[in-house]
Amino acid sequence: MANLQVTLAGLHLDNPVMLASGILDSTPGILRRMSKMKVGALITKSISIKPRPGYPGPTAVETTPGTWINAMGLPNPGLNEFVDEFSLTNGSVTIIPNLVADTPDEFAKLADAVAVAGAKIAEINLSCPHPKASYKGRLAAQDPRAAAEVVEAASTKLPIIAKLTPNVTDIGEIAVACARAGASAISAINTLAAIDIDPELERPILGNGYGGLSGAGIRPIGLRKVLDIVQALTAANLDTPVIGMGGICDADDVVRYILCGAHLVQVGTTLAGNPEQLSNITEGLADWMDRKGYQNLEDFRGRVLEWF
Amino acid sequence: MRYPTFFEIVEITSTTSVGHSLWLKPNRAWPTQPVPGQFAMVWLPRPPKGYDLSVCSAIPMSIAGWDDGNVRITVKDLGLTSKALLACSPGDELGLIGPLGVGFSLDCKQPLLMGGGVGAPPLLYLAQMFAAKGIEPITLLGGASVSEIFHPHEFPGTVDIATDDGSAGHCGRVTELLEKYVPSRLYTCGPEPMLVSGLNWAVANSVPAELCLERYMACGVGLCGVCSLDEQLVCQDGPVFSSDDLINSAEFGRIAREAGGSVHVVQP
Numbered sequence: 001m002a003n004l005q006v007t008l009a010g011l012h013l014d015n016p017v018m019l020a021s022g023i024l025d026s027t028p029g030i031l032r033r034m035s036k037m038k039v040g041a042l043i044t045k046s047i048s049i050k051p052r053p054g055y056p057g058p059t060a061v062e063t064t065p066g067t068w069i070n071a072m073g074l075p076n077p078g079l080n081e082f083v084d085e086f087s088l089t090n091g092s093v094t095i096i097p098n099l100v101a102d103t104p105d106e107f108a109k110l111a112d113a114v115a116v117a118g119a120k121i122a123e124i125n126l127s128c129p130h131p132k133a134s135y136k137g138r139l140a141a142q143d144p145r146a147a148a149e150v151v152e153a154a155s156t157k158l159p160i161i162a163k164l165t166p167n168v169t170d171i172g173e174i175a176v177a178c179a180r181a182g183a184s185a186i187s188a189i190n191t192l193a194a195i196d197i198d199p200e201l202e203r204p205i206l207g208n209g210y211g212g213l214s215g216a217g218i219r220p221i222g223l224r225k226v227l228d229i230v231q232a233l234t235a236a237n238l239d240t241p242v243i244g245m246g247g248i249c250d251a252d253d254v255v256r257y258i259l260c261g262a263h264l265v266q267v268g269t270t271l272a273g274n275p276e277q278l279s280n281i282t283e284g285l286a287d288w289m290d291r292k293g294y295q296n297l298e299d300f301r302g303r304v305l306e307w308f
Numbered sequence: 309m310r311y312p313t314f315f316e317i318v319e320i321t322s323t324t325s326v327g328h329s330l331w332l333k334p335n336r337a338w339p340t341q342p343v344p345g346q347f348a349m350v351w352l353p354r355p356p357k358g359y360d361l362s363v364c365s366a367i368p369m370s371i372a373g374w375d376d377g378n379v380r381i382t383v384k385d386l387g388l389t390s391k392a393l394l395a396c397s398p399g400d401e402l403g404l405i406g407p408l409g410v411g412f413s414l415d416c417k418q419p420l421l422m423g424g425g426v427g428a429p430p431l432l433y434l435a436q437m438f439a440a441k442g443i444e445p446i447t448l449l450g451g452a453s454v455s456e457i458f459h460p461h462e463f464p465g466t467v468d469i470a471t472d473d474g475s476a477g478h479c480g481r482v483t484e485l486l487e488k489y490v491p492s493r494l495y496t497c498g499p500e501p502m503l504v505s506g507l508n509w510a511v512a513n514s515v516p517a518e519l520c521l522e523r524y525m526a527c528g529v530g531l532c533g534v535c536s537l538d539e540q541l542v543c544q545d546g547p548v549f550s551s552d553d554l555i556n557s558a559e560f561g562r563i564a565r566e567a568g569g570s571v572h573v574v575q576p
Contacts, residue, residue, distance in 0.1 A: 024541075026526075026533040026569050029559065033539035045532075045569075053567035056389075057366030058351055058405065060527040062310040068531075075526055075534065077570040085571065200314040200335065201353045201401060207365055272310075272531040273544060 002289035003296050004282070006040065006264055008241065009121050009159035009184035011094055013040035013264070016297060017254065017282045020245055020268030021045055021098035021123060021163070022072065024275055028086050034275065035093040038282035040264065042093055044086065046100035046125045049110060051078035056207035060272075061196070063205075066216030066249065068269050069196050071208035074100055074125075079113055089118035096161070100125040104153035111157035124154050127165030127190040141165045141190075144177035151181040159184035161243065166225045167193045172232025179233060179240040186229055187243035187266060189222045215247055215269040222246020223260050227308060230261030249277075251284025261302040310529045312351050312366075312403030313338065317396055318378065326451075326458045327384035327426060328394055329372065332402060337377045340407070343414075344434035345497075345520050345548040346371055348406030349528040350381060356395040363392035368525045368543070370497075371407060372429035373436065379404065382429040382458075408528055409547050412495055412518050414441065420491030420515075421447040421463075422506055424482055424498025428458035430520055431497055439464035446489060450482025450502065483509065491515060500574050504561040510551050517551040524565050534569050 004015035021043040024030050034042055054075030063069050076082065088095050097119050099110040107124055114122050126141035140146045141164045154160045162178040164171055166189040175186045191212025196205045204210075226244040233240055244262030248254055249270040257265050271277055294300050315332035322329040342348075351366035367389050373380030383393045396402075412434050419438055423431040428449060438445045444465040451457045454476035460467045468485050469477030478485055483505040486494075496506045497520035510517035523535040523542040530544035537559050540546060554560045563571050 023531060024533040027536045027565065029538045030533035030536040030541065033536075051568045051570060054526050056362075056364060057349060057526070057528075058312060058403070059366070060310075060529055060531050061312065061405070062529075065309055070527075070531070072526060072532055075532070075568045077568050081570055198312070198314075198353075198403070201403065203353055205312070269531070272529055275530070275541075 002286045002294060004286060006297060008041070008264060011120055013094065014038075015040045015282050015285070016258070016264040017278065017285065018243065018264060018266045019043055019278065020266035021125065023268040023271055026075070031086070031095065032091075034278065035091050037276065037279040039093060039278055041096050043096045043098050043123055043266065045076055046074045046098045047076050047079055047082045047110065047114075048074060048100050049079050049106055051081070052076055058205060058207055061205050063196050063213070064217060066270070067213065067218065068215045068272070069194050069206060069211040069213050070191070071206045071211035073208060079110060083113055083117045088114065094120065096121055096123055098123045098125055098163070099154070104149045107150050108153040108157060111154040111160070115158040119158060121159040121161065121184065122154070123161040123163050123187060124150060125163050125190070126150060127163055139165055139167075141174055142168050144174050147174050148177040148181035151178045151183045155182040155184070161185040161187050163190055164188040164229075165190045166221060166246070171225050172228045175229040176232050176236045176238065179236070179238045183240060185241045185243055185263075186233070187245065188229055189218070189225045189246045192218055192221065216249050217247065219247030219253055219256070223256055226257060226262050227260045227305070230302065230305065231308070248281070251281050251288050254281060254285050255288055255300075258297060258301050259304045261305055263297070263301065310405055312349075312405050315379065315402045315404050317398050317400045317402065319398060322459055325455045327382040327429070329380055329382050330393070330396070331375070332379045332381065332404065334377060334379070334404075338407060341374055342371045342379070342407035343411030344371065344437055345411030345430050346407040346409050347547060348379070348381070348404040348408060349525075350393070351403035351405070352389055352392055352396075353401060353403055356392055356397070356400065359392045359395065363388050365389045366403070366405070366528070368528050370430040370520070371433055373433050380433070382426075384426050386426070405528060409543055410545065412520070412548050414438070416493045417443065418492040419443065419445045420489050420494050421445050422450070422482060422486070422494065422496040422498070422502070423447065423458060424450045424502040425452075425456055425458070427498030427520070431495065432459065432462055434495060435463045435465060446491070448482050448485045450498070481505070493518065496520070500561055500564070501576050507551055507554055511555060518548050519551070519554060520548045521546055521560075524567060526567070534565060
């Protein structure tokens, strides 16, 4: 029997498959449903200090089968209501809050609050590609120094996963900066900056205009970026674990990311309309390892690196 | 594919205070006829004259009727986007993502329908589907006064009315009419306190019930989870739920959510 167990910042997880932020994680009720699946950890939607209602619709549209463009607008009830309503300590599965803010100080405040509420680790969203305030400028995760400042501020409170954008020239450089600043893990990729246009209506398909692309079609890009990160961390003598995501639809896709050197993975878009697929993916990973005769994830992690 | 289909408003009928009916013609037909209770994310892509871009959004709306591929929705002034939809004219364009969610079941010999106020549109479509199968439904319609009763003359079968002010039918709550009937199933849609009363009556009388719920939806397609009711997604597992689904709910009749997910209490 394959052993899927994995460690993340000292936490022991049953398996390396996590629920990605922003998908089926808006309420304690839906998180409870997802916690009943075969999942290593659940990541919440991005939490900001003040409540955000989200953008006008359409907020999520399937542009080609399995591939989606979205601009939800980081809807969330704000830090105070989140901490009041979501239990971060009692569940059977580790719940990891995802945090979003504009400045290192705000990130530190959020990290402090969720640590006090019992979170063992948090993911910081350095890279949502469609907030209006930043799309003309740069995101924190598009500048190694800005990203490092945020990680440094937040990781004084609890272990931090830095979630990176693929919309950069050299994602390895950003990952190394975050790891050196104290990140306990690097997760990538966030959605690809995108727009789509309806030819009949002659306007953008999203209410917000700007959005991010996710789902099946982006998987090869996610793999390339994870490979770049793994290679850069290795070159810098850093052993920070990498959480791969982008277009994972089944167990084969999980295998692809781990072969590129990912320690864990996150699954999101493919669960639209099919939440139970999360368990199928984890079970499929165990089946694949059994068929291949692998006992542990380390037995095949990074196996394709020699080709690049 | 959960992508908006382009629809043109071809006719606007029943322009009364209970809502305007917009008849929409697609440029590419939906592959299947919607089931009553299913909904669409209705996207107003362009502001009507006199409105600005802030009214453009996509909102969940019940399918109120179907005529050979054309879709009927019923619009009442309940928010920015629905107010702007009321200002639209024939020839204007909408985008519909749908049909979405789980609708009512149609295998029922003696259906009893109960609708309150703006909750009645999916029941009109349901009543018409029953009539088309040769089953005569009984429909109970409630509202504050006669002007708030949803198109009673369009419902096939028997219609029984209740108004809070007694301006039509029984003076009182529509749920007070339930005891007159012995149906094989109760179908209901409307304000949540009415649904709670309907559920309690159905359980007490061992009548199976299907209830069509409303929750704030951000995506409508099972992606974000903000419409969840306990562990169910209203957009995907609903909006129609059975009495068994709801009888032990911690949230039904108690709490709902606003944009962003903030909790508010359902007023009894």
